Structures are given as structure tokens and as C-alpha cells.
Amino acid sequence: MSNVYVADQPSAAREGRPSGRLLEVEDLRVEFRTRDGVAKVINGVNYHVDAGETLAVLGESGSGKSVTAQTIMGILDTPPGFVTGGEIRFHGKDMLKMSAEERRRIRGEGIAMVFQDALSALNPVFTVGFQIAEQFRVRRGMSRRDAKIRAAEMLDQVKIPNAKQRVNEYPHQFSGGMRQRVMIAMSLALDPEVLIADEPTTALDVTVQAQIMDLLGELQRERQMGLILITHDLGVVADVADRIAVMYAGRIVEEANVYELYAKPAHPYTIGLLESIPRIDEKGQQLRTIRGLPPSLLKIPSGCPFHPRCPMAQPVCPEKLPPLLQLGPTRASACHFAEELVNRD
Amino acid sequence: MTESILEVRDLVKYYPVTRGILFKKTIGHVQAVDGVSFDLHKGETLGVVGESGCGKSTLAKVLMHLEHPTSGSVTFNGQDIYKLGASGLRRLRRNIQLVMQDPYTSLNPRMTVGDLIGEPFEIHSDVAPKGSRRQKVQELLEVVGLNPEHINRYPHQFSGGQRQRIGIARALALRPEIIVCDEPVSALDVSIQAQVMNLLETLQNEFGLSYIFIAHDLSVVRHLADRVAVMYLGKIVELGTEDEIYERPTHPYTQALLSAVPVPDPNSRKNKAIIRLTGDVPSPTNPPSGCRFRTRCWKAQEVCAREVPLLEVRSGSDHPSACHFAEKREIMVTREAGELTELPTRTL
Amino acid sequence: MSDPTSGSLVTTPPPEQPGVVGDTAPVGAGLPETKRDQPRGLLGDAWYDLRRKPLFWISAGLIALFVVMAAFPFFFTSGSPNDPVGTGLSRSLEGPSGDAWFGTDILGRDIFARTIYGARASIIVAVAATLGTVLLGASVGVLAGFRGGWVDALLSRIADVFFGIPFVLGAIVILFTFNPEGAGSNEWKIMGLVILALCLLSWPVAMRIMRSSILAAKNADYVVAARALGASNSRIIFKHLIPNCLAPVLVYATILIGAYIGAEATLSFLGVGLQSPVVSWGVMISDSQQYIRVAPYWLLFPSAFLVTAVLSFVMLGEAVREALDPKLR
Structure with missing residues (x-):
């Protein structure tokens, strides 16, 4: 079932679907102006997602992974959040320069989002059918009846049994x-080209998580969507991602395809993360701990933001911010000693 | 002990x-x-x-x-x-x-x-x-x-x-x-x-x-x-040492649960067989008769609906398991953990 | 989104949002370290915090001024509230002047003196009634919320009954029953009755606020944790529940003080509350109403005092609420 691990360029994309680069984020900067000061939540994030590809954005709380997604969707709370720089290009057009109307058109049809907490993302006073149908009525001008039929079809596509009856629940x-399935049906209703899934399975049990991840993978393949999977779960990422971007303190510290990253992480933070999770397939494992705490975004350490916690920090680290250095065709790392890490045996 | x-x-x-x-x-x-x-x-x-x-x-x-x-x-x-x-x-x-x-x-x-x-x-x-x-x-x-x-x-x-x-x-x-x-x-x-x-x-x-x-x-x-008890709908379905549960699980629910845990290793995608459970967990207000897992179990037989399986050691297993058809099944390959990565440090 | 400034009825911090404040902040960033080393209780910390708030000092200063005014009106004015400034009605309805700063009313009395003397009745009634209402309502609320079951059902129904009585009607009935017209109008007795009427008719709201916050806090993890440590019921109520449930009632109380100053005026206006010769801002405002066009200053000055007093109490309440909530520090 979940045996698709090939990350090659998607073969024949569906008709009318452009293959290639869908969404690019370039040097995005976001800050939150709070009464305690300015929190630099995102400090120059670059990533892109292609059609049919799964990009996993990995990070702990406060790393800026969710804020990046909110900024892309245009649902950042302003204030306190302000975009202070960078571009978000969808099919090559900078969304940050678009009018509100243009952005709204992209939302749902171009880029859609699945949230972690499906219960609070769905309106409790309307039936799920109504909520899905609403999009068809408003955006596609369908009649009430047609929209409802389409809504039932959507529920069927996300494999909700008895979709015809449950549409009225x-x-x-x-x-x-099931709620998360409804959420997915809702975000896929307008056939988006990019789907952002923000911790879609964090609130779910393992057996259900496996079902949802399968479903997402299947729908993605069918529709050749670009999928941005935002998560902190290294297990889920290993199962479904093609490429991974690891975030720390509002920056991408490492980017690689999934095999490279797990085989030979090239940033001390990634190494720390990978060795700090208990593995179900290992006995007698030692857990590495990353000392200290994630930095306050109000006061990000100078130079490399990871240096106070890094076991291999050198005098250069607090002084110079390491750029995201390209190490190969698919990988990059923002560590002064990335090359040494890659070349170790 | x-x-x-x-x-x-x-x-x-x-x-x-x-x-x-x-x-x-x-x-x-x-x-x-x-x-x-x-x-x-x-x-x-x-x-x-x-x-x-x-x-x-x-x-x-x-x-x-x-x-x-x-x-x-x-x-x-x-x-x-x-x-x-x-x-x-x-x-x-x-x-x-x-x-x-x-x-x-x-x-x-x-x-x-x-x-x-x-x-x-x-x-x-x-x-x-x-x-x-x-x-x-x-x-x-x-x-x-x-x-x-x-x-x-x-x-x-x-x-x-x-x-x-x-x-x-x-x-x-x-x-x-x-x-x-x-x-x-x-x-x-x-x-x-x-x-x-x-x-x-x-x-x-x-x-x-x-x-x-x-x-x-x-x-x-x-x-x-050191030891693990697996619970389903208010009952312990399997109880054993860490090895017994993770390497030789005998209850179908434990097996399904273990198979669904994502392993942080992309190479495991190839040889991974997730046991798919269908349906949802039944309501604890009105649990199924007999074995509570039978509604989602692929091994379920008529006896499962009739008799509550006791948590006991059966012929197919070396530790207590509450399944009429308890049977060993290897879900994943356990290996000895390696050492932590030696991080290169230089003294300047 | 979680705005820490918008009332803190809920004591749980939001689960990590962008991690701006709170959870990722390195401990101790920018805290006045040295001064915080002595152990202090909740109130001690609140006081430490209050002392550094200008809002607190301004409002406390004003309130202190009003309280002194209520206690010793003769320090502020040599005039008398009930005697005319001139002889007889010779100086009726005069505008502000050198010897009657706020002007005079229809009977030629000095409005400045009356406003000063009026503080006493208004503030005593409002503060005492608020205290009574909150104490009564909150204790019933704690009892109902904590015990639950039939106790809660009974107390809640009783509260509903009181809540169902229309305020003005209820007050009129109470005041007429215990102080029928023509009966000797002892100033303190009427004040007491007004306070009683206000408390009796308003406690259900305080009770409901308290009950719902207790209900929410009762099952909070920290209460379960305390119970697991073996804490007694009284410890749970006084150490864990009340400190966490006080804020909404406190906010309500500050609003209530203002509302009660107004309610006292309403009852006076209807002729069932305080009456001349007792002076209160309410009595003055209701007296002035027919002369708004001729003598606007008659309405203006007592109203200005009333508004300032109400505002001071609200500001004080706000400052105290912030100080009592450690999360806002």
C-alpha cells in the first residue's frame, strides 16, 4: 500500500496540469510585533515544491514551520504578524504583490490547507455536506442540489463509508x-495544485494516522498535487516525504532528499533530532539529548542560531551566520562544518 | 523475578x-x-x-x-x-x-x-x-x-x-x-x-x-x-516483556498497532506491510460481545463473538494474550542500536 | 488568537502558537532578578507588581481622595450642604462664582458643598453593596460549583428565582415594605435598606460567574494533581480554585461599583431610595433634571464626580486583576 517511495519526476501529469515548479518561497521574512518586542519568527526561508512531490517541513514548536504555511495561505494574523521581506511565487507570480481578490482566488483552487485540529476547523453548526458544498456554490456557482451531490462525491473520494447519508451529519x-477525512475532502474540493498539511495526523492514533497518511499519498498521486507536509514526526516523514526541509529558529538549516537526510544528516541539529527519538525497531538505544532550549524568537543568538546548543560549536559560530550551503544536487546545510559532516564515514 | x-x-x-x-x-x-x-x-x-x-x-x-x-x-x-x-x-x-x-x-x-x-x-x-x-x-x-x-x-x-x-x-x-x-x-x-x-x-x-x-x-x-500491557476498549489484550510484545506479538491488535508505527528510516518503506484495521473503535458504552476486538479483526470467527478470550498463555505464544487464535507474527525487524554519531570537533 | 490583555478567564496558556512569548522564551530574560529572590505569596507578588503601575497610583489616589471626601467633607468645604448660601432663596440658580464655585441650586444651596457631602452616601452605598453582592454571590457560587449534584441544582434554582425579579420592581417592593412612606426616615436605615436591596437582587450574577469558573477549574489538571498529593477540600478551594477563579468576579465587582452608584441614583429619583435631606450624587442628579436648560452646572458637577469615581474604581479593578494574574507579568 504505502510502497511508493520513488521521488522521480512525476510521469504524465494530468491534462492541463503543469508539471514542474508550483510554489516557491524565497527569502521569506516574517516578524511578530508583540508588546515584549519584535519576534523574528521567519528569517529568510527558501523552499519550493513541484507537482506530484512531497516536501516535508520538519521542526519543533517555534521553528516557524506553521507560520510559513500561514503566510503562504495568507491567513497570517496581522497584527501581530508582518511580512517584512521575500517572495512567495505561485506559478512564478509573487503572491505577496497580488491584490486581496487575486489571492483569494488562489486560496482553495491553487493552494489549500489541512489543519491539525479538524474539530475546531469545521463549523459545528453546519452539516459537513453544507460546508463542503458551500465552496462549490460560492466558487463554482453550482446550484444547491448539484453542490450537495458533489459534496457527497468528495466524501466518497476520501473513503468515508455511506457518504450519501453522512453528508447530512x-x-x-x-x-x-473521519473528521480529518472530511477536512481533507473540504480542502480538495476545488482541486488545488498545492496542498499544505499542517500536522495532519498529530491528534490521531497510530492506526488512524496510517490510514490518513495513505489517503493523502493516494490522493496526491492521483491528482499530481504538490504536498507540503508540516510535521515534527520523524517517523511519518520517513514514510512519505520525497524531500525534507529542517527548520530551526525561523531558518532552514538543512534540506535534502529523504534518503540522504536519514542516512547522513549534514547539520548537527538534524543529527541531534534523529538520535533523540526513541525508535521502535531498536533495542538498548541511547538517546542523544540536545542540551538547552530552543531560542526565544525575541532574542535569537548571534551567528548560527543553533550555536548555544551545538556540541561542535567553534569560535566562528557565534560570529558568522552560516549560509545554506549547497552540498550536492539535492542537498544543502546551514552549518560552517557541513562539508566535514557530509564527508565523514 | x-x-x-x-x-x-x-x-x-x-x-x-x-x-x-x-x-x-x-x-x-x-x-x-x-x-x-x-x-x-x-x-x-x-x-x-x-x-x-x-x-x-x-x-x-x-x-x-x-x-x-x-x-x-x-x-x-x-x-x-x-x-x-x-x-x-x-x-x-x-x-x-x-x-x-x-x-x-x-x-x-x-x-x-x-x-x-x-x-x-x-x-x-x-x-x-x-x-x-x-x-x-x-x-x-x-x-x-x-x-x-x-x-x-x-x-x-x-x-x-x-x-x-x-x-x-x-x-x-x-x-x-x-x-x-x-x-x-x-x-x-x-x-x-x-x-x-x-x-x-x-x-x-x-x-x-x-x-x-x-x-x-x-x-x-x-x-x-521492562514489561508492556496493551489495552483495547478497557481490557488488557496482551501482556509481556518488552521483547515478547515487540518481537513476538501474538494478539492481532498488538500486531496491527505495531505495524502502523512509522519507523524513522525511509529504507523501511520497501519492506513494510501495514496491517490495515477497518472501521473505528466501537463505543465503550456498548462494546461487542465476546472478544471486543472482533469487529475489526481479520481472524474473527464465530467463537470470538461468543466467548470472551481470557488473558492467558496459549499454545501459540509464550506470554499471556487475550485472543482465541493467538499466534506469533513478526512485525518488524529489531536490531541492536548503534552508538551515537561521533561529531567531528576541531580544536582551533 | 491569544491576547494576554483580554481578560484571563481561562488560565491555560494557548498551546504553542508561533512561540513568540511564553514557551520558548529563555527563562529569566530581562526579569528583575535580584529583587525577586525573597519568597513571597500571591498577594505579596501582586503588591510588588502594583507598586510599579501608574494606572494603579492614579486610580488609587483618586479613590483615596473620594474616601477622604466621604469621611471628612468639612476639610474640603466650609459650606454646608443643606443651608442656602445667601438668605432664603435670594441666590437661587446662580452660576459658578467665587463663593459658590459650582453655582447654587434652586434652593440657593452651594452645589460644591453638596457634591462634596454627596460623596459619602454614594460611595458607602456602592462599595458596601458591591462587597455584599460579591461575598454573597461568590460564596454561594463556590459552594454550588464545588459540591455539584443536588446542592448545585438547589442553589442554582434559588439564584434563578432572585434573578427573575425585575430589579426596579424588586427594589421598590423591598424599600416600601421596610420603609413605608411617612415612616421616620433615618439616613442610615435607608442606606442599609438600599444596600440590602441591591445585594439581594444582584447576587445571582456574581454567583453564576463564580460557579462557572469553579466548574471549569474544578476538573483542571492542577486540581487533580493536588488531589493526588492528598490535598484536602479546603486546601483545594482556597489555594487552587479561588485564586484562579477570582479574576472574573473582580472585574464584575468594579463594573458593579459604577452600576450601583447609578442604581442608587435611580432609586432616589423614583423616590424610594435616599431622600433629601440626605445628600448623594444620585439625589442631586435627579433633583437637577428639570433645570438642565437653566442650570446645566447643577447636573454637570455631580455627574463629573460620579463618572470620575466610577472610572477610578474600574481602573483600579483592571490594575488589580492584572497584578493577580502572574501570566501577565
Whole structure:
């Protein structure tokens, strides 16, 4: 079932679907102006996602992974959040320079998002059918009846049993996993080219998580969507991602394809993360701990933001910010000693 | 095998489901915990795993005597804890302590760390004389790896991992023999999780603690537990040592659960066979007859609906399993863990 | 989004949002370290915090001024509240002047003197009624919320009954029953009755606020944790529940002081509350109403005092609420 691990360029994309680069984020900067000061939440993030590709954005809380997604979707709370620089290009056009109307058109049809907490993302007073159908009515000008039929089809596509009946039920009548399926149906209703999934399975049990990840993978393949999977779960990432971007303190510290990253991480933070998770397939494992705490975004350490916690920090680290250095065709690392890490045996 | 310190027998906890505001009528029962038995040995960690709604948190509450069980007994030091009087219960509290899941809600936001960790001494005022309490609190802070000078800070001034350390210090204050940990690391970030797990291990060795470690994360449980109980819909379906459960699981539910855990290794995608469970967990108000897992089980036969499978050792397995058709099945390849990566360091 | 400034009825911090404040902040960044080393209780910390708030000092100063005014009106004015400035009605309805700073009313009395003397009745009634309402309502609320079950059902129904009585009607009934027209109008007795009426008719709101915050806090993890430590019920109520549930009631109380100053005026206007010769801002405002066009200053000055007093109490309440919530520090 989940045996698709080939990251090659998607073969024949569906008709009318451009293959290639869909979404590019370049040097994005976002800050939150709070009464305690300016929190630099995102400090120059670059990533892109192609059609049919799964990019996993990995990071702990406060790393800026969710804020990046909110900025892309244009649902950043302003204030306190302000975009202070960079570009978000969708099909080559900078979304940050678009009018509100243009951006709204992209939302849902171009880029859609699945949230972690499906219960609060769905409106409790409307049936799920109504909520899905609403998009068809508003955006596609369908009649009430047609929209409802389409909504039932959507529920069927996300494999909700008895879709025809359940379309008339309210969100609280669905179990956690089913609710997340509804959420996915809703975000896919307008056939987006890019789907951003923000911790889609964090609130779910493992057996349900596996079902949802399968479903997402299947739908993505069918539709050749670009999928941005935002998560902190290194296990899920290993199962589904093609490429991985690791974030720390609002920056990407390492980017690589999934095999390279797990085989030979090229940033001390990634190494720390990978060795700090207990593995179900290992016995007698020692856990590495990353000393200290993630930095306050109000006061990001000078130079490399990871240096106070880094076991291999050198005098240069607090002084110079390491750029995201390209190490190969698919990988890059923002560490002064990245080359040494890659070349170790 | 070492002596058991806690014996749990046929523990049952039903919550009535009522209807009506003034004249309440019981229309059913949520069978949250239904006939759970196990022993906890001195100095060991017993992991309890299961998905949400399996009753593991209710089990923690009943074990802590925060809820009175519907029936069953828990024997600690030769005494049934549910038959203790008020003073006996107070003494019990010193010996069994609780660490809760959410470090954001389990600490009173209006108390300083000193008050929070000192509270056990105030409640059990005979443990430490008044003058020595402050010092004891500072010692505890040190034990759990926090700065003893932070005694006047409020919980919100700490990060999640640090708060969980405060919670652990509080549980440790009265020098208990048993600590019930209810999902102690699941709310924490990955890098912090490892710190807290290592702390729990160190404390166990230092103070000879026994843990009941309740979690939904099978990897975490494998790392910490000596023995593991797998729960489904209020019952233990399989009980065994870490090896027995993870390498030779015999209950279909355990097998499905293990197969679904994502392994942080992309190369495992190729040879991975996830056992797909269909449908949802049935409602604990009206569980299926016979074996509770039969509605989702691929092995289910007519006997499963008729007879409740007992948790016992069967021919196909070397440890207790509550399945009529218990049978070994290898779910994943376990390997010995390697050393941690040697990070290159240069001296300049 | 979680705005820490917008009332803190809920004591749980939001689960990590971008991690701006709170959770990722390195401990101790920019805290006045040295001064915080002595152990202090909740109130001690609140006081430490209050002392550094200008809002607190301004409002406390104003309130202190009003309280002194209420206690010793003769320090502020040599005039008398009930005697005319001139002889008889010779100086009726005069505008502000050198010897009657706020002008005079229809009976030629000095409005400045009357405003000063009026503080006493208004503030005593408002503060005492608020205290009574909050104490009564909050204790019933704590009892109902904590005990639950039939106790809660009974107390809640009783509260509903009181809540159902229309305020003005209820007050009129109470005041007429215990102080029928023509009966000797002892100033203190009427004040007491007004306070009683206000308390009796308003406690259900305070009770409901308290009950719902207790209900929410009762099952909070930290209460379960305290129970697991073996804490007694009284410890749980006084150490854990009340400190966490006080803020909303406190906010309500500050609003209530203002509302009660107004309610006192309403009852006076209807002729069932305080009456001349007792002086209160309410009595003055209701007296002045017919002369708004001729003598606007008659309405203006007591109203200005009333508004300032109400505002001071609201500001004080706000400052105290912030100080009591350690998360806002």
C-alpha cells in the first residue's frame, strides 16, 4: 500500500496540469510585533515544491514551520504578524504583490490547507455536506442540489463509508479520523495544485494516522498535487516525504532528499533530532539529548542560531551566520562544518 | 523475578450514562476499564499502551484512587488501597505519585515553583519540618535538573520540558515508591522528550522507583518499559516483556498497532506491510460481545463473538494474550542500536 | 488568537502558537532578578507588581481622595450642604462664582458643598453593596460549583428565582415594605435598606460567574494533581480554585461599583431610595433634571464626580486583576 517511495519526476501529469515548479518561497521574512518586542519568527526561508512531490517541513514548536504555511495561505494574523521581506511565487507570480481578490482566488483552487485540529476547523453548526458544498456554490456557482451531490462525491473520494447519508451529519458525529477525512475532502474540493498539511495526523492514533497518511499519498498521486507536509514526526516523514526541509529558529538549516537526510544528516541539529527519538525497531538505544532550549524568537543568538546548543560549536559560530550551503544536487546545510559532516564515514 | 509491589486484580470502572436534569435516569454505562489485572514489580517500568479511549487514563485515575473503582482491588504493601481510611489514604499518597501529561495545565498558574514543589510538604507536614522545606525544594529542583534559584518563578516562565521537570519534582518530593506517569512526554517537543525520558531513567536508578508508564507512543514505551500491557476498549489484550510484545506479538491488535508505527528510516518503506484495521473503535458504552476486538479483526470467527478470550498463555505464544487464535507474527525487524554519531570537533 | 490583555478567564496558556512569548522564551530574560529572590505569596507578588503601575497610583489616589471626601467633607468645604448660601432663596440658580464655585441650586444651596457631602452616601452605598453582592454571590457560587449534584441544582434554582425579579420592581417592593412612606426616615436605615436591596437582587450574577469558573477549574489538571498529593477540600478551594477563579468576579465587582452608584441614583429619583435631606450624587442628579436648560452646572458637577469615581474604581479593578494574574507579568 504505502510502497511508493520513488521521488522521480512525476510521469504524465494530468491534462492541463503543469508539471514542474508550483510554489516557491524565497527569502521569506516574517516578524511578530508583540508588546515584549519584535519576534523574528521567519528569517529568510527558501523552499519550493513541484507537482506530484512531497516536501516535508520538519521542526519543533517555534521553528516557524506553521507560520510559513500561514503566510503562504495568507491567513497570517496581522497584527501581530508582518511580512517584512521575500517572495512567495505561485506559478512564478509573487503572491505577496497580488491584490486581496487575486489571492483569494488562489486560496482553495491553487493552494489549500489541512489543519491539525479538524474539530475546531469545521463549523459545528453546519452539516459537513453544507460546508463542503458551500465552496462549490460560492466558487463554482453550482446550484444547491448539484453542490450537495458533489459534496457527497468528495466524501466518497476520501473513503468515508455511506457518504450519501453522512453528508447530512454534523462534525461532532464523526470520529477523529473521519473528521480529518472530511477536512481533507473540504480542502480538495476545488482541486488545488498545492496542498499544505499542517500536522495532519498529530491528534490521531497510530492506526488512524496510517490510514490518513495513505489517503493523502493516494490522493496526491492521483491528482499530481504538490504536498507540503508540516510535521515534527520523524517517523511519518520517513514514510512519505520525497524531500525534507529542517527548520530551526525561523531558518532552514538543512534540506535534502529523504534518503540522504536519514542516512547522513549534514547539520548537527538534524543529527541531534534523529538520535533523540526513541525508535521502535531498536533495542538498548541511547538517546542523544540536545542540551538547552530552543531560542526565544525575541532574542535569537548571534551567528548560527543553533550555536548555544551545538556540541561542535567553534569560535566562528557565534560570529558568522552560516549560509545554506549547497552540498550536492539535492542537498544543502546551514552549518560552517557541513562539508566535514557530509564527508565523514 | 523480584517481588511485586502493587497487585491489581479485576479492576473495573464503569461510568453511568444518565439522562434527564432533575430526575436522573441511568441509561447505560461507559465501560472504561473492565477487568484489568497485573502486577507491578519493584524497580520495574510497566508500560501501558493503547489508543485514545482504551481506558488507560481512567486506569491511572483509579490506580491513584482519584476515582473509586466499580469493583476490583489494588493491593499495595499487603493492603487493599480502596479499603483504606482517611489517614491510610494520606500515607498511600506518599507512596504512589502521579506525573500528568500536560505540563501547561497540571501546574497551578498562580503558584510559584517553590509553592508548587513545597505543597507536598505542606500537605504532609510531618515529612519535613517547616524550616527545612525551602532547602528541600531547592534540592529537588537540582535533582530534576532545574536551577534552584528559580524558586520564585511562576510556571509560565518555564518551557514545556522544564514544567514537566517541575511536575516530576513534585511527584518525587515525598519519596514515593511508585510513580504513575500518564503520557508524561507526549506534549513535549522531540528534543525535549529525550531529556525527560533520560531524566525518568536516571531517577529510577537513583531512587529505586517503579513506574507505571502510560502512553500511546509505542516507541517511547519500548524505550522505557521492562514489561508492556496493551489495552483495547478497557481490557488488557496482551501482556509481556518488552521483547515478547515487540518481537513476538501474538494478539492481532498488538500486531496491527505495531505495524502502523512509522519507523524513522525511509529504507523501511520497501519492506513494510501495514496491517490495515477497518472501521473505528466501537463505543465503550456498548462494546461487542465476546472478544471486543472482533469487529475489526481479520481472524474473527464465530467463537470470538461468543466467548470472551481470557488473558492467558496459549499454545501459540509464550506470554499471556487475550485472543482465541493467538499466534506469533513478526512485525518488524529489531536490531541492536548503534552508538551515537561521533561529531567531528576541531580544536582551533 | 491569544491576547494576554483580554481578560484571563481561562488560565491555560494557548498551546504553542508561533512561540513568540511564553514557551520558548529563555527563562529569566530581562526579569528583575535580584529583587525577586525573597519568597513571597500571591498577594505579596501582586503588591510588588502594583507598586510599579501608574494606572494603579492614579486610580488609587483618586479613590483615596473620594474616601477622604466621604469621611471628612468639612476639610474640603466650609459650606454646608443643606443651608442656602445667601438668605432664603435670594441666590437661587446662580452660576459658578467665587463663593459658590459650582453655582447654587434652586434652593440657593452651594452645589460644591453638596457634591462634596454627596460623596459619602454614594460611595458607602456602592462599595458596601458591591462587597455584599460579591461575598454573597461568590460564596454561594463556590459552594454550588464545588459540591455539584443536588446542592448545585438547589442553589442554582434559588439564584434563578432572585434573578427573575425585575430589579426596579424588586427594589421598590423591598424599600416600601421596610420603609413605608411617612415612616421616620433615618439616613442610615435607608442606606442599609438600599444596600440590602441591591445585594439581594444582584447576587445571582456574581454567583453564576463564580460557579462557572469553579466548574471549569474544578476538573483542571492542577486540581487533580493536588488531589493526588492528598490535598484536602479546603486546601483545594482556597489555594487552587479561588485564586484562579477570582479574576472574573473582580472585574464584575468594579463594573458593579459604577452600576450601583447609578442604581442608587435611580432609586432616589423614583423616590424610594435616599431622600433629601440626605445628600448623594444620585439625589442631586435627579433633583437637577428639570433645570438642565437653566442650570446645566447643577447636573454637570455631580455627574463629573460620579463618572470620575466610577472610572477610578474600574481602573483600579483592571490594575488589580492584572497584578493577580502572574501570566501577565
